[in-house]
Amino acid sequence: MQFLSDNAAPVHPRLWDAMRAADAPDTPYDTDALSRELDARFTALFGRECAALWVATGTAANCLALATMVEPHGGVICHAEAHIEMDECGAPGFYLHGAKLLLADGEGAKVTPESVAAVLAGITRGVHQVPAQALSITQASESGLAYRPAELAALAALTRQHRLGLHMDGARFANAVAFLGCSPAAAAGPVDALSFGCVKNGGMGAEAVLLFDVEQAQRLRYRRKRAGHLQSKGRFLAAQILAMLDDDLWLDNARAANSAAALVAEGAGERLVHPQEINELFVAMTAPERAALREQGFSFYDWDDASVRLVTHWATDLDDARALGTAIARL
Amino acid sequence: MQFLSDNAAPVHPRLWDAMRAADAPDTPYDTDALSRELDARFTALFGRECAALWVATGTAANCLALATMVEPHGGVICHAEAHIEMDECGAPGFYLHGAKLLLADGEGAKVTPESVAAVLAGITRGVHQVPAQALSITQASESGLAYRPAELAALAALTRQHRLGLHMDGARFANAVAFLGCSPAAAAGPVDALSFGCVKNGGMGAEAVLLFDVEQAQRLRYRRKRAGHLQSKGRFLAAQILAMLDDDLWLDNARAANSAAALVAEGAGERLVHPQEINELFVAMTAPERAALREQGFSFYDWDDASVRLVTHWATDLDDARALGTAIARL
Amino acid sequence: MQFLSDNAAPVHPRLWDAMRAADAPDTPYDTDALSRELDARFTALFGRECAALWVATGTAANCLALATMVEPHGGVICHAEAHIEMDECGAPGFYLHGAKLLLADGEGAKVTPESVAAVLAGITRGVHQVPAQALSITQASESGLAYRPAELAALAALTRQHRLGLHMDGARFANAVAFLGCSPAAAAGPVDALSFGCVKNGGMGAEAVLLFDVEQAQRLRYRRKRAGHLQSKGRFLAAQILAMLDDDLWLDNARAANSAAALVAEGAGERLVHPQEINELFVAMTAPERAALREQGFSFYDWDDASVRLVTHWATDLDDARALGTAIARL
Amino acid sequence: MQFLSDNAAPVHPRLWDAMRAADAPDTPYDTDALSRELDARFTALFGRECAALWVATGTAANCLALATMVEPHGGVICHAEAHIEMDECGAPGFYLHGAKLLLADGEGAKVTPESVAAVLAGITRGVHQVPAQALSITQASESGLAYRPAELAALAALTRQHRLGLHMDGARFANAVAFLGCSPAAAAGPVDALSFGCVKNGGMGAEAVLLFDVEQAQRLRYRRKRAGHLQSKGRFLAAQILAMLDDDLWLDNARAANSAAALVAEGAGERLVHPQEINELFVAMTAPERAALREQGFSFYDWDDASVRLVTHWATDLDDARALGTAIARL
Structure with a gap:
């Protein structure tokens, strides 16, 4: 009886069916019909325009999303126990070309407006310190706790005030929405980008990066290719994600x-x-x-x-x- | 009637079967039984010890392999029409942290000892120029031509003399072996690393990086994770590759x-x-x-x-x- | 009788005097009175607003300037014989985080609208190729030839059309202006950034980066610090540059x-x-x-x-x- | 009466004299007679073979030295208040291509074997975490305290055991030696590399990077050029450093x-x-x-x-x- 990780779960039968169905000739990379459907489906799901791109892993999703917000000389505020800090072997340093993670505290692996403000207050030395350019939060957190909509609103107010991008690592976003019992939009709050997890939720090897600042999509497409994450048979990744959305699987x-x-x-x-x-x-x-x-x-x-x-x-x-x-x- | 690309080919039924069979609980990442089988299988296939790691794409395979050979201030000699130069959106620059591609000529997108030597001869200004640290060749080339074993031996003699790593982009290595009618080992020659392609040959989303310098394997594992290419359900990638090898599919x-x-x-x-x-x-x-x-x-x-x-x-x-x-x- | 390089020339006496005069207590880095004078002096010299920052070398000047224009996944068009391509040990790859140099032809190491257009015309494969984001030209060129104002205008028309940044490596900008007999502004044309050389012209270790898009200055200040080029006694660099400008030395x-x-x-x-x-x-x-x-x-x-x-x-x-x-x- | 920083101190007259004396024709970069003298002088001073290279700033010295020890996927243990963590705008992330600083505690900004061991003990997740590859300590520390030789020996024992490089930021190394009253070698301990500060001690713009692993010198020379820190009139930097050493100035x-x-x-x-x-x-x-x-x-x-x-x-x-x-x- 295995309680090690949702990583180890089997692939859901409906995803297998969708992948098999996708095994017909189509154009390569993300030019196939399924991949092209993603934007509209997620725009409908969240009720605001977004660009949706598949990648194979959450690490790639998080880092590619952050790369649309943070310059190489910038910093990302995140919780000291965040996955990007603890479990990604320095992937943010790679994808963001040396940008720095600036660590905030908080009970249950959730940052608070106070803990984020404390990080910002410590940046006082002009060009001698890395400027914060984004906040990355995890929904649900590494401790299995969900941010409530009011908490998201408070954090978003802070990021707007300090002109920080707001990214959400949603490796277990589905579980957070299910727990909160609210709409996906409410569980995401006004984030600029969301790593929408599938692998831990019955997927095989596909996550969606959602960019609510759709202007950033082309930049992310270049970066995805450059990172070797533009799979030539991308239709199989799109198929998994679409099957997840069908009938709210x-x-x-x-x-x-x-x-x-x-x-x-x-x-x-x-x-x-x-x-x-x-x-x-x-x-x-x-x-x-x-x-x-x-x-x-x-x-x-x-x-x-x-x-x-x-x-x-x-x-x-x-x-x-x-x-x-x-x-x-x-x- | 589609003659666009082997990228667009369907997935082979035996790979589907293998992936379905892999859908049983196992440990995540590359600790599962299938992933752990790869080293031995490729060692047997090539008749010399190698470490074999899966990644999703040829771009990742090429760049991760090259990162074991080339420092950020170094250079990689390759043909001016090589995939890493023309079609990977600067991925080598990303994975090698700014290392440079040094372009060689040659008929049919194949470099020659002479064209490689000409590149080397142009590096005369000490620290003002990037030192060549590797040669990357493509088997078969972008023009669809295979290097003969004698050609490989001549190039390898040159790389040994100049202490260059030797990498082979084998996106269509299978087709080259089939054409040459020789052993895989003979078609690879004494390369240090080989990107062994599957996707264009009936795979879904798995390529194997083979490191004949097995000391480099741990370095590549870190780099793979850091690039977001360590998929948590890696058993599905291993399953594809193993199915390819079974009975010489x-x-x-x-x-x-x-x-x-x-x-x-x-x-x-x-x-x-x-x-x-x-x-x-x-x-x-x-x-x-x-x-x-x-x-x-x-x-x-x-x-x-x-x-x-x-x-x-x-x-x-x-x-x-x-x-x-x-x-x-x-x- | 030495005709090796203007690099080897002595430091001009008026620069020595200026440096000695600068050896009074002042605030560190670039907060001293001399450093703060640079913007106004170059704005007056060029007749349009610019931010002027000192660095120790032309390589740093070129690369920091380009880093304000080019993203890590982007490309810089330059002549195949340009200093940034041939003599900087891959510094652009370092400072631009893997961005690529896209090489153009041209007699006398000068690019032409045709040769730049040819590079642009070769970028046809969408995200599979690096997008050009800047053009870097050298005034005077590596062959010792100066771009005429009309040539600059033609190149600038092309960069505007393709939304490329325009950078000028002016290691020997002074010699070009002296030859052309025109104003500095005319010899620079409508560039976005200029590396204004001093070291080859009687300086000791100071060059000025001029940013005519002054919004970019703060970004460059961060990047300069991050590259270890924010010297704590920056007043000695400023002193050299100001002495150069005094009475048109x-x-x-x-x-x-x-x-x-x-x-x-x-x-x-x-x-x-x-x-x-x-x-x-x-x-x-x-x-x-x-x-x-x-x-x-x-x-x-x-x-x-x-x-x-x-x-x-x-x-x-x-x-x-x-x-x-x-x-x-x-x- | 100014007690702001030793950064703001004037340049010592003997350094001015040395620089003026260096203003004779010589070969550029670091091929001049003065630059070529550095290795021998520091080898004599420390009583063990070392390669000595000038750079303009302590940030460049620290980061270039660390780049000889740490791979892009690696980590550097340092004190949470270290200059490389707090005051260099992410320069280590830039020079080390995304490598991570791993922060240790300790009174008076000095790490201890225990605090370093605690960092090492936290690295338990294999490729999911960055491996420590170096320890960087500051002599004297950011709090103005000097490591005693016995403390250095204890730290070095730990770094040897864990195969970590050992780097010393010696921005105020001279002050530490003067306080300790011991030999330079004793104050450095068995470090692999030392950033030997001059600027805060009466210099203008020169620090020395000392590599006791002289095999690394050529690598550092490439990296220095690539970072735009190979000044063409390097003799003026060498002159400052040599004047510092003369008669123990x-x-x-x-x-x-x-x-x-x-x-x-x-x-x-x-x-x-x-x-x-x-x-x-x-x-x-x-x-x-x-x-x-x-x-x-x-x-x-x-x-x-x-x-x-x-x-x-x-x-x-x-x-x-x-x-x-x-x-x-x-x-």
Whole structure:
């Protein structure tokens, strides 16, 4: 019973069908009919004009989006635990040509207007320091917590005031929307760019970069090619993303994952490090307790000395989830 | 009847089967069983130790391989018509952090020891000029011509003498091997790294970077991650590549593509700009002649004012190929 | 008798005086009184608003200026013999983060509207090729020839049409102005940025970057600091530049250098590869002839198999120049 | 009475003399006699073989040195208050092509084996995190404190164990040696590279990069040229550095600066945030107290809400220093 990562989830059958259906001759790169459909579909979904481009990974999505906002001598404010800071092997430094990540604090891996303002307040030495040019936030955060629309509005007010671009890493955006129960637009707030995740939500190898500043799309297309991310059979990436949007599969998958997590959370009770909101749980646990769970057949990652991380996904068996919850309760 | 590009070919059924079979839980990134099989399979295929890593595109494969050989202040000698020079939107400049392409001449988009030596002879100003650190050649070349083993040996002698890395862009390596009728090892020669193409040969979105200097593998893994090319469900890329190798599917596909091209070449006769060797033909043709062919339902790219490019692939219908040959002969 | 390079010339006494005078306490970096004077002085000299910043070298000046015009995925059109292509060890690739130099032809190392248009016409493959974003020309050219105002106007019309930035490498701008006998503004034409050379003209280690798009100045200040070119005692660089402008010392020095070259040119006669315009001559000469001159005590660089390069400077002794002219005439 | 920065100090008369003496014809760049003398002089000074290259600024010195140790996908451990982190506008990101600074703690801006080990211990995620490849320390630190030889040995043991390069930012290395009263070699410890500062110590615009791994010198020469830091009249930089070494002027200047600081420190007494070791003092002071001092004609920088920074230099008038000490004592 695997609770390691939503990365490890199988590909959803409807995506397989869509990919097979895409295996007809069409023009290469992103000139095929499916790829050309993306802009309109996401514009409809978010209710505001956007350009939508596929890439294979979240790292590429995040960095290409940020590259439309940040110059090589600039900086990106993000949480100290953000994926771009902790898990991307310096990809922002590569894609942004040496631009710097400027780290902000915040409970539950969420930045706050105060913590962002504190970073900005530290930039006082003119050309001797890197100027902040963007804020990147993660919806839901690395701790599995979703920004509420009011929180997004407060951050966006700050970024407007300081002329910062606003980027959202949405590797688990679907889970955040499912939890918040609001529209995708409300869950995104007034971001300039959104990395719309699919891989963790039943995809194979496709994420969408959404640019609400559509003027930036051509720049991103050049950068995507230059990074070796313009796949020649891009129709298979477009097919995955479109299948996700059809009949809101992306939300159904996210709801399923969140529900499974809720079953685990019930059993975890007071052990939860953060309230359960999405499909990612952090549960306080001693080493012997971890061993006991693993002996019962549950696999998961150690997070730190005090806690483990448990992740569910669209295909997590609810009985397994219940079993894990019960097992934790019994520890 | 489509002769635009082998990029546009469908995915081979055996690759679909392999990908479906890979859709079982496994560990993420390249830690899965299939990805871990690659080194051994390519080592066996080439008869010398190599590290094999998947990436999604040939551009990424070429640039990541070159990044193991060339420093940011260095240069890469390549043919003036090489894909890395002409078609990758400056990707080498990105991946190599500003390193420079140093352009060599040669008939049929093949460099020669003389043309490479001429580039080297032009580097005389010490630190005022970029030092050459690698030679990148394309097997088969952009003009569809294969380097013979003796040609490879001569180039390798030169690179050894000048301590240059030797990289081979093998986007159509399969077609070259099929044409040469030699072993993969003989068609590669003593290269340090080979971009082993699959996408143009019936793949969906996977190429293999082969490093015969296996010490470089860890460096390339970091660079791959940093470039956003470490896909979390990498098992699907490994599955494609392994399926290609099973029972020499890669060679069968290449032979089929080459055979179709041969049928076209028969009709093209004296119009051939270069002898037909692989699945890519350049055929002298006037504008009215092009129009006439297109009216008969053939699609293809204009190459320049004097000629068109015709490309076949593993799934090209032999009747279509014959029909095109006949149509050209009748012009 | 040294005709190797104007690089090797001594520092003009008035610059020494100015530097000594600058050795009083002032605020560091470019906040001192002298540095703050530069904008106004160059604005007056060129008759249009500009921002003027000092750097130590022409390479830094050229690359920092280009970095205000060209994105990392972009390209700079320049002559195939331009200094940025041939003599800066890939500095443009470093400062522009991998952007590409796109090489144009032209007699005497001068590009023409036709040769620039030919480069532009070759960019046809959308995101697969680097888009041109700037044109960089050298006044006077690497062959010692000056662009006439009408030539500049024709090139500027083309750059405006294609929305390219226009940069001028003015390492020997003073010599060009002295030769043309026109105003600095006319010799610069409608460029967006000019690297205004001092080092070859009697300076020690200061060049001025002039930005006629003054909005770009703050960006360049960040980039200059980031490149380690914001010297803390910048007043000594400003002092050199201001002393050059005082009473048109820069023009007097250039005229002296040009005059010395004219004396050499007289003797060279038919051997001149290009007409003598500035302080740089290319003279056809066999190996034995070169040896004969060197035996007479003249030092100079071999240019290629057919010719040598002879360079004069502000302090070249006119008798030495005459002697060299005579010696060549006697060969 | 100016206590703002040693950056603002005048140039020492013996350096002026040396520069004037260098104003004779010689070959350009670093091929002149003075530049060629540097290796031997520093080898003698440190008692172990080193290559010594001039550059104009400490930022360039630090970054070029680090570029010999760190790959673009690597990381540099340094103190969170290090100059390369706080004051160089992201220059390490530029010169190292996106490599990351990994921040360590430590009292008085000095890292400790424990704080460095803590950074290393946090690198656990394989290719998902940047690997540490170098440690950069500052002698004396940003807080004006010198590493003792035993501290250097302990850090070097750690870097050897983890195969990290060891770089020393020696912008105030002279002041550290003067304070420690040991040999230059002992004050440097077994570093691989040292940025040997001159500008703050009476120089005009020259620092020396010392590479004790002399194999790296040619790489650094390419990188220096590529960064636009190979000045054509490099003899003037070499002249400054050599004059500094003659008769230990560098140590005399540093001792003078340190002595002036000691006079100030006497008056500051308990207000000293750190013990006075070199020419930089941090003194606790309220806003009204600062105003009072400024009214008496003393100029200095606010450091933070609690303290000010006071810096002396080789030419600081000892009466001024005493006066400042007295004024602080009277507050």
